Amino acid sequence: DVKVTQSSRYLVKRTGEKVFLECVQDMDHENMFWYRQDPGLGLRLIYFSYDVKMKEKGDIPEGYSVSREKKERFSLILESASTNQTSMYLCASSPPDSSGDSYEQYFGPGTRLTVT
Amino acid sequence: QKEVEQDPGPLSVPEGAIVSLNCTYSNSAFQYFMWYRQYSRKGPELLMYTYSSGNKEDGRFTAQVDKSSKYISLFIRDSQPSDSATYLCAMSEGGFKTIFGAGTRLFVKA
Numbered sequence: 653d654v655k656v657t658q659s660s661r662y663l664v665k666r667t668g669e670k671v672f673l674e675c676v677q678d679m680d681h682e683n684m685f686w687y688r689q690d691p692g693l694g695l696r697l698i699y700f701s702y703d704v705k706m707k708e709k710g711d712i713p714e715g716y717s718v719s720r721e722k723k724e725r726f727s728l729i730l731e732s733a734s735t736n737q738t739s740m741y742l743c744a745s746s747p748p749d750s751s752g753d754s755y756e757q758y759f760g761p762g763t764r765l766t767v768t
Numbered sequence: 769q770k771e772v773e774q775d776p777g778p779l780s781v782p783e784g785a786i787v788s789l790n791c792t793y794s795n796s797a798f799q800y801f802m803w804y805r806q807y808s809r810k811g812p813e814l815l816m817y818t819y820s821s822g823n824k825e826d827g828r829f830t831a832q833v834d835k836s837s838k839y840i841s842l843f844i845r846d847s848q849p850s851d852s853a854t855y856l857c858a859m860s861e862g863g864f865k866t867i868f869g870a871g872t873r874l875f876v877k878a
Contacts, residue, residue, distance in 0.1 A: 694774075756817065
């Protein structure tokens with residue numbers, strides 16, 4: 653079974669703090685993703701990574717950065733947390749198929765972040 | 769207009785009913801069509817995916833894609849209380865990017 657774990661289930665931080673969310677996958681997947689999930693908006697892609705040290709911006713990268721120093725680990729960093737970053741954060745990993753498409757994603761349990 | 773539209777529900781059905789969940793989309797370049805199930809306080813899990821048009825069946829679940837109408841459906845036969853969850857449709861042109869619907873909450877009452 654693919655296992656994607658996230659460092660915290662619930663997190664409460666203050667405005668302006670630097671926040672680190674960690675994600676680890678154990679299936680040697682090349683691709684990893686960070687999404688946020690908000691009611692009525694679905695999942696929105698923040699960043700993805702297709703290899704160690706490689707990253708691409710998603711749809712809503714502003715206020716976030718990422719780090720991928722090892723293949724199994726993908727970190728999301730909120731440089732200076734703001735209240736509008738209160739959300740559920742989901743990490744996913746994906747193997748590419750033979751044509752390089754990564755439609756099959758495996759998600760972690762999520763981190764519910766509250767910024768006060 | 770959102771690229772993917774999905775009725776948020778909630779949808780409440782009695783046990784044993786046939787459930788129909790639907791999404792519409794606007795991007796004709798989508799090739800991969802997925803359905804994810806998300807239980808409360810869990811991450812989504814992939815239920816089924818379809819490449820291009822047509823039907824796909826897996827046990828009690830059937831996924832249908834109608835590219836001419838830009839409409840996809842998930843049918844659940846003989847629904848069970850354990851099917852109570854949020855169902856997310858998702859679509860991709862290929863590559864890395866997947867667009868998710870907002871999800872439909874389903875309640876199956878015993």
